[in-house]
Amino acid sequence: MTAETKTELPQVASGCCSSTGSCHDGAAEIPAGGVTTVYQVKGMTCGHCEGAVSSEISEIAGVSSVTAVAATGRVTVVSEAPLDEDAVRAAVDEAGYELVGQA
Template sequence: MSDCCTPDGSCSTSTAQNGTTVVADSHTVVYEVAGMTCGHCESTLTKAIGDLDGVLSVDVDVAAGRVGVTTGGEPDGAEIAKVVADAGYEVTGRAV
């Protein structure tokens, strides 16, 4: 049995090649965010979104104007948009 499986044979987590733990029930949503221009923007949003309950990781791409958010379960888009707005940026949509 692998390390990711429980005694009943179901999988709850798995370990990626880089050693990070991935929750089997995780969801990644990429948001389009306006107003980001630099590394400070990246740091600000990474911390603000990363502090939310249920957020497993945040990937900010300033050049593309996108923020990927991985959560352990369904993401709360309204809560993420509020935190982004409180930080001085704007969620303008979800990337497809």
């Protein structure tokens, strides 16, 4: 059984990526000024893993929501502006997993 863990802060307007987690290039601007980026994370196997990754990424300044799905290894992040990939990598490392890159 795979659980979807969602850490939510104040919502921004939804866009094409907010519900599906997929977009043309892995990152798309949302009309309200936010950016959705989908990352590929290696090593997540369960709801606990999803929660750990979501919790660490949520601590990055400017992140408004994180959705991690262990079954696909994809983590969808909505933020005020594009995130520094090194900051995301450090957060994923802190959770005990490996950031492969943008999906």
